[in-house]
Amino acid sequence: MGQFFTxxxxxxxxxxxxxxxxxxxxxxxxxxPITDASPLVPAxxxxxxxxxxxxxxxxxxxxxxxxxxxxxxxxxxxxxxGAPPPEVDFRRHWVVYYGAGxxxxxxxxxxxxxxxxxxxxxxxxxxxxxxxxxxGCIVTQALTYPxxxxxxxxxxxxxxxLFEREDEVLTCGxxxxxxxxx
Numbered sequence: 001m002g003q004f005f006t007x008x009x010x011x012x013x014x015x016x017x018x019x020x021x022x023x024x025x026x027x028x029x030x031x032x033p034i035t036d037a038s039p040l041v042p043a044x045x046x047x048x049x050x051x052x053x054x055x056x057x058x059x060x061x062x063x064x065x066x067x068x069x070x071x072x073x074x075x076x077x078x079x080x081x082g083a084p085p086p087e088v089d090f091r092r093h094w095v096v097y098y099g100a101g102x103x104x105x106x107x108x109x110x111x112x113x114x115x116x117x118x119x120x121x122x123x124x125x126x127x128x129x130x131x132x133x134x135x136g137c138i139v140t141q142a143l144t145y146p147x148x149x150x151x152x153x154x155x156x157x158x159x160x161x162l163f164e165r166e167d168e169v170l171t172c173g174x175x176x177x178x179x180x181x182x
Contacts, residue, residue: 092154093154112126
């Protein structure tokens with residue numbers, strides 16, 4: 001559990017430092033990084049936004065980590081490689097995509113941990129999580145591309161989208177530990 005909080009703290013510090021230069025912030029209207037030096041710390045009165053993970057198989061894979069809010073059918077097809085599922089209507093929804101990039105083995109799982117909107121309604125914070133296998137975990141020995149897609153209600157009035165990451169390392173028992181236990 002300590003590794004989880006350490007990774008979150010380090011991620012928050014990196015995001016805070018990056019935000020000084022505008023990295024990681026997207027102006028939804030212009031789809032270009034915001035370079036102003038305004039504070040990007042979300043208000044403490046954020047509200048949680050409901051979302052639903054989509055059971056969709058992406059035919060396109062990216063070797064690098066990618067986080068994106070998809071707001072149109074064209075962007076969805078370009079990124080995912082097919083038509084959006086019937087439950088996605090871009091007049092009423094956005095789709096959040098988090099792809100962790102290529103990983104050396106199986107056992108990795110990408111997920112959306114939470115989506116919150118600031119009290120002012122101008123900032124949407126999306127928290128992603130990469131769960132990775134720890135020492136002793138038995139995993140497939142093949143390259144994998146963990147990703148997740150989630151449907152979220154369209155968020156009118158949002159001016160900035162921030163991505164945070166909270167990673168977790170699984171603890172797997174080792175066979176020798178099990179044999180030595182009384």
